[in-house]
Amino acid sequence: MHFVLISVLCSVSVAVLLKYARKIGLDTWQMIVWNYPVAICLTYFIFTPDLANIHFSELPWVIYLPMAVLLPTLFLLLSNSLRYAGLVQTEVAQRLSLVISLLAAVWLFREQFSVMRSLGIAVGFAAIACLIGWQKEVGSVTDGWKRWLFPLTIFVGYGTVDILYKLVALEKTVAYTTSMFFMFLGAMTLSAIILVTQLVSKRKVFSSKAMGAGLLLGVLNFGNILFYMKAHRILSDSPSVVFTGMNIGVIGLGALIGVWLFRERLSLLNVVGILLAVVSVLMIAYL
Template identity: 50%
Template sequence: MVYVLFSVFCSVSVSVILKLARRYAVDVPQIIVWNYPVAVLCTWLFLQPDWSFAAISTAPVALYGTLALLLPGIFFALGASIRYAGIVRTEVAQRLSLFIALLAAFWLFGETAHTGKLIGIVVGIVGILCSIGWHKGKNQHGLNHGMWLFPMLVFFGYGIIDILFKLVAQHTEVPYTASMLFVFCGATVAAFAYLGYQVFISRKRFSMHAVFWGIVLGGFNFANILFYMKAHRALPENPSMVFTGMNVGVIALGALIGIFVFNEKVSFVNKIGVILAIVSVLIIAYS
């Protein structure tokens, strides 16, 4: 379980970095841009993907291109969600995006829809609604635009990304690690195109601080993926334990850090939402 703990720590660290970046007035979108070259380098060094030009010719290019655009786009939404809705709500939305992939598994990939998992999905949806529900914060009147829009973008966005990665995995002609490398390369191109537009067209100031923050962010983001993969390899007979530990751990640790470190204001209904999110993960994992 040590790999699960490391993965949880790295996942929550990504949110903490984005939260701190706003506090120190570092441009968050630029930080996210520099995260992708790090992802490419780390994938090449640590996963050592096996690829060939023959494999590239059979690769699902349309899927790669879609993911290359979605990954940075939804990452930008994640940063905005942390800014406007906080770590607590954002972590719940990101972790429970697994419901989108589960529903797709039932309806698109022909898996059996177990009653327990459907109950878990229903409980989780209620948890999401409660976690981003009515909040009377300072200078806020009920729900504001950022309090619900960005977490919902995170929820649906990461759910769609999970589905697309599953479709990529079905193309067995290309090793999955090679597919990850291709997608990260495409995301790097898309992210730098955005950066070029911001700097040269919109005349936004280029931030050297963002380069450093982006390298740190990319390191933690990739470490999260690496340790999660290692956890599954270390516990091949207990995938539900890895699944549960990761999702419950991130939601719980994210909630603790958001509330006690960053003093995020959450209502009683929001706290109920976090508890329901954890319960839903447990139901899905063990049903």
């Protein structure tokens, strides 16, 4: 279970870093760009993808290309959600995005669900409705629509990414970790092109602090993936334990840090949403 704990810490640390970086005025997009060289290098040296025997014409580019767009875009949306909605709502919305991929499993992969798991998905949607509902003002933010729009985009966006990851896992022509390498490479290429354009046109100024924060972001983001995969490998006979520990761990730790460290104020409806999110995860994992 220690791998699950490390993965939880890495996941929440990503959100804390993005929120703190925004608070001190660091350029989030530069952080996102510098995160990818780290992710690519760590993927290459730790997972050692077999690039020598790759047939590029056989790679699932129809999945890689959307992922190259979605991965950096979701990082940017995550940063905005942390700013306007807060860490608590953002983390729960990200965790509950699993209900999107579960619904896709029924429609796309013809999986059969029990009645209780189906109810768990319904409870998940109820939790999202409570979380993006009315709440007290966060900081000095007065744009009420942003407090529900960004968590909603996180919910849908990460659910979409989960579906694409599942499609990648089903590919027989290329290993999953090799696909990770190419998806990170695509995300880095696209985001770097945008950043270079912004720097050349002087719409942005290079920030060494943002670069340093971005390198740390890459380590934390990759650590979340690595230790979650290790946990599944070690506890291969108990995948529901890993699934539950990861999701409830992130929800619980995110809520504690959001309220304690960032002084986020939650309405009663938001608290109900957090409790429903935990119930949803338990129902999906065990019933």
